[in-house]
Amino acid sequence: MTENKNDKKIGVFVCHCGINIASTVDVDKLVEEFSKYSDVSHTENYKYMCSDPGQKLISAAIKKHKLNGLVIACCSPTLHENTFRRLSENSGLNAYLCEIANIREQCSWVHEDKTEGTKKAIKIVKTIVEKVRKNESLTPVEVPVTKKALVIGAGIAGMQAALDIADAGKKVILVEKSPSIGGHMAQLSETFPTLDCSQCILTPKMVDVAQNPNITLYTYSEIEDLEGCVGNFKVKIRKKARYIDEELCTGCGICVNKCPSKKALDEFNVELTTRPAIYVPFPQAVPNIPVIDKENCLFFQKDACRICEKVCGPKAIRFDQEDEFIEEEVGAIVVATGYDLLPITEMREYGYGKYKDVINGLQFERLLSASGPTEGEVRRPSDSKIPKDVVFIQCSGSRNPEYYKSYCSKICCMYASKHAMLYKHRVPDGHSYIFYIDIRSGGKGYEEFVQRAQEEENVVYLRGRPAKVYQEGDKMVVWGVDTLSGQQITIKADLVVLAQAIIPRNGVEELIKKLKIQTDEHGFLSEAHPKLRPVETNTSGIFLAGCAQAPRDIPETVAQASGSAAKALTLLSIDKIHHLPIVATVDEDLCSGCEICIGTCPYSAREIDEEKKIAIVNEVLCEGCGSCVSACPSSASQQKNFTDGQFEEMIKAILE
Amino acid sequence: MQKEISTKKIFSKLLEKFETISGENTFNCYQCGCCSAACPVASEMDLLPSQVMRYIQIGLTDEVLNGNTMWICATCYACQARCPRGIDIATVMETLRQIKLRKNEDWTVLGKIDVDELNKLPPIALISNLRKMTG
Ligand SMILES: Cc1cc2nc3c(=O)[nH]c(=O)nc-3n(C[C@H](O)[C@H](O)[C@H](O)COP(=O)(O)OP(=O)(O)OC[C@H]3O[C@@H](n4cnc5c(N)ncnc54)[C@H](O)[C@@H]3O)c2cc1C
Ligand code: SF4
Ligand code: SF4
Numbered sequence: 001m002t003e004n005k006n007d008k009k010i011g012v013f014v015c016h017c018g019i020n021i022a023s024t025v026d027v028d029k030l031v032e033e034f035s036k037y038s039d040v041s042h043t044e045n046y047k048y049m050c051s052d053p054g055q056k057l058i059s060a061a062i063k064k065h066k067l068n069g070l071v072i073a074c075c076s077p078t079l080h081e082n083t084f085r086r087l088s089e090n091s092g093l094n095a096y097l098c099e100i101a102n103i104r105e106q107c108s109w110v111h112e113d114k115t116e117g118t119k120k121a122i123k124i125v126k127t128i129v130e131k132v133r134k135n136e137s138l139t140p141v142e143v144p145v146t147k148k149a150l151v152i153g154a155g156i157a158g159m160q161a162a163l164d165i166a167d168a169g170k171k172v173i174l175v176e177k178s179p180s181i182g183g184h185m186a187q188l189s190e191t192f193p194t195l196d197c198s199q200c201i202l203t204p205k206m207v208d209v210a211q212n213p214n215i216t217l218y219t220y221s222e223i224e225d226l227e228g229c230v231g232n233f234k235v236k237i238r239k240k241a242r243y244i245d246e247e248l249c250t251g252c253g254i255c256v257n258k259c260p261s262k263k264a265l266d267e268f269n270v271e272l273t274t275r276p277a278i279y280v281p282f283p284q285a286v287p288n289i290p291v292i293d294k295e296n297c298l299f300f301q302k303d304a305c306r307i308c309e310k311v312c313g314p315k316a317i318r319f320d321q322e323d324e325f326i327e328e329e330v331g332a333i334v335v336a337t338g339y340d341l342l343p344i345t346e347m348r349e350y351g352y353g354k355y356k357d358v359i360n361g362l363q364f365e366r367l368l369s370a371s372g373p374t375e376g377e378v379r380r381p382s383d384s385k386i387p388k389d390v391v392f393i394q395c396s397g398s399r400n401p402e403y404y405k406s407y408c409s410k411i412c413c414m415y416a417s418k419h420a421m422l423y424k425h426r427v428p429d430g431h432s433y434i435f436y437i438d439i440r441s442g443g444k445g446y447e448e449f450v451q452r453a454q455e456e457e458n459v460v461y462l463r464g465r466p467a468k469v470y471q472e473g474d475k476m477v478v479w480g481v482d483t484l485s486g487q488q489i490t491i492k493a494d495l496v497v498l499a500q501a502i503i504p505r506n507g508v509e510e511l512i513k514k515l516k517i518q519t520d521e522h523g524f525l526s527e528a529h530p531k532l533r534p535v536e537t538n539t540s541g542i543f544l545a546g547c548a549q550a551p552r553d554i555p556e557t558v559a560q561a562s563g564s565a566a567k568a569l570t571l572l573s574i575d576k577i578h579h580l581p582i583v584a585t586v587d588e589d590l591c592s593g594c595e596i597c598i599g600t601c602p603y604s605a606r607e608i609d610e611e612k613k614i615a616i617v618n619e620v621l622c623e624g625c626g627s628c629v630s631a632c633p634s635s636a637s638q639q640k641n642f643t644d645g646q647f648e649e650m651i652k653a654i655l656e
Numbered sequence: 657m658q659k660e661i662s663t664k665k666i667f668s669k670l671l672e673k674f675e676t677i678s679g680e681n682t683f684n685c686y687q688c689g690c691c692s693a694a695c696p697v698a699s700e701m702d703l704l705p706s707q708v709m710r711y712i713q714i715g716l717t718d719e720v721l722n723g724n725t726m727w728i729c730a731t732c733y734a735c736q737a738r739c740p741r742g743i744d745i746a747t748v749m750e751t752l753r754q755i756k757l758r759k760n761e762d763w764t765v766l767g768k769i770d771v772d773e774l775n776k777l778p779p780i781a782l783i784s785n786l787r788k789m790t791g
Pocket of ligand 1: 152158181182340365411545548
């Protein structure tokens with residue numbers, strides 16, 4: 001019910017925010033101005049309204065003057081709206097009768113002239129006074145929470161988040177796009193700064209994920225669609241056809257051995273080798289079930305072969321299998337879609353990927369790895385010779401706003417050190433050189449690790465970004481510089497390893513559109529606040545973890561994943577969440593039942609009441625986005641406390 | 657020799673002039689050295705292109721203007737084509753030449769230069785002379 005303007009008793013409280021506001025806005029003038037309003041019963045200013053004494057003075061004024069509307073002129077509502085609404089509620093005034101007039105971020109911080117600043121502050125406060133005059137008391141909408149989480153991406157980030165949530169006793173749906181879980185960590189050889197074998201520390205976690213009764217794993221699957229909101233999301237998962245009956249397959253691998261089509265580039269070995277059309281990405285894959293790659297399968301391409309079908313003992317091959325769709329309901333979502341490397345084919349100065357012996361860091365990991373194509377012997381791709389001079393180039397594609405990526409990829413300084421060191425362990429009479437611009441080794445034991453490479457492992461560090469790499473006979477010539485000595489440098493290398501920029505996982509844009517979350521200019525997922533809400537997205541109930549947000553190493557990824565899991569668990573541990581009551585309403589007398597709002601609502605919160613033939617709003621689903629309000633041709637749709645009437649008065653106040 | 661530096665020397669009128677003519681922000685350079693690595697004639701220079709940028713950044717402009725780098729520079733653009741920060745280094749070199757030539761110390765009448773001297777002069781010096789005050 002809208003209260004009559006005449007029985008309004010509004011309190012206007014102006015905060016100095018130290019000098020943040022008071023130096024550009026005349027706070028006394030504001031008090032003077034608003035005390036002239038007949039329905040403003042009380043107004044005062046104070047140094048810090050959010051402080052304890054500040055809050056006490058507001059509370060006392062509410063009681064003393066029996067205020068029924070509050071305007072706090074202070075910082076952005078994203079900071080203290082909650083503080084003052086809670087205070088209001090605790091002092092006996094409905095929280096939604098309290099509004100913030102932002103005179104800091106939108107006024108004092110962006111102006112220098114005090115006279116102009118004060119004028120603008122008065123206008124800002126005036127509009128909010130107008131709004132409060134017509135605000136209604138509202139009660140938050142209660143929504144039950146579905147006590148299950150969805151984790152997207154099963155690299156180390158997604159696995160850790162899923163395990164933490166599952167260990168707390170909550171159900172988790174873990175969706176992984178590729179045929180196995182593990183992500184990039186499964187491809188690494190040994191990990192800095194302790195040089196422990198990556199697979200040895202990763203595979204136990206993979207097994208934990210597979211065996212955890214609270215985790216339902218969908219591999220070779222993707223998110224098809226997402227509806228709903230915090231506490232109650234509905235997700236549709238596409239489980240792509242593996243062309244194998246997963247129940248029957250024993251993982252014996254005979255099909256993989258017998259498949260005659262062996263030309264496909266092996267993704268797990270970063271295209272250093274080929275693999276059969278029917279394959280398991282790596283020996284410890286979870287699940288250990290092959291998948292048929294249609295593009296390379298002789299049956300799908302030429303209607304021939306079918307050898308796998310013949311050799312398969314349990315008769316598990318299903319050429320007619322189709323994609324399956326699964327629907328799940330979850331309360332919270334963790335996005336952990338990881339990274340890719342900037343393709344070498346984009347590196348103009350380093351040969352556009354045309355040289356076989358210019359490779360990326362992950363390829364070098366595979367060459368170092370005992371499970372790699374050379375069983376851990378470093379052999380270069382062109383002629384399988386053991387390279388004796390290896391050049392590592394850091395910042396390849398990173399810190400280069402002109403041609404590639406402007407950001408620092410953060411982990412390359414460390415893994416270049418690691419690579420040079422591991423190479424020396426494998427090839428003791430080999431020489432390794434690292435071109436760097438700055439060494440960023442902030443992390444426990446990281447600086448010591450880099451020092452070890454320089455002092456004990458004879459890795460030659462050269463400060464400068466090479467300008468060009470080209471082939472001369474069987475050598476790769478690197479044109480560089482050492483800016484510290486001021487010398488141009490040429491190195492004739494056998495192998496060049498580029499520390500390519502870390503970029504968001506290929507294809508993740510489509511997922512982001514479905515989740516309706518935001519990214520930064522580079523496509524990494526945006527956090528809700530860079531300092532204070534680093535694992536939340538701006539969409540409530542959706543959290544993020546790992547390299548999907550920004551380049552980072554394993555320890556940081558794991559810590560962040562546990563942080564996201566904790567946030568998701570907080571949400572899943574409450575029975576009901578309160579949803580903002582700023583929802584849409586329908587004026588029954590004005591609604592013509594045209595149904596325009598139904599198609600407009602992005603949250604499926606609108607339906608037609610079949611009896612009355614008018615639109616109704618499902619308050620649980622309504623997010624208060626206002627789309628229906630602007631679409632309604634009859635002005636029957638209004639948003640609570642943001643009505644057309646209120647806006648008209650607010651606009652008039654600005655234009656006065 | 658110890659060089660005394662000061663912010664006054666760094667943020668000088670000369671720097672302002674340099675930035676106006678070149679259109680570059682000197683402090684955009686982060687000293688990766690890619691320009692120096694690319695330069696085909698750097699071996700003849702007493703300061704590498706990236707060192708020229710560094711000297712300007714710390715106010716040692718006299719050393720730059722008295723050095724030979726800008727006269728050796730052939731304006732081949734190998735540096736400019738690679739600078740990750742988008743600095744037009746070849747333009748920086750031309751800026752330095754212009755600053756030097758516009759000092760009005762003398763002027764050049766091309767016809768009066770004798771052949772021996774002409775053979776010794778770096779071609780870019782002649783080109784810059786012809787460009788003098790045109791840009
Ligand atoms: C050459 C190199 C060496 C490294 N060495 C080290 C080291 O020694 N020590 C260290 O600490 N760190 C190292 N790192 C960093 C390490 O790889 C990362 O920190 C870590 O792998 C990040 O894990 P993640 O789960 O965030 O991403 P990822 O490992 O990329 O996992 C993401 C997962 O999500 C899946 N996915 C992507 N999109 C979707 C989708 N739409 N739907 C479903 N699933 C999806 C992917 O298939 C993948 O399985 C190295 C990195 C590189 C490049
Ligand atoms: S049918 Fe396809 S997957 Fe099976 S063996 Fe033949 S090529 Fe390989
Ligand atoms: S290439 Fe550009 S950023 Fe690098 S040193 Fe040269 S001018 Fe500076």
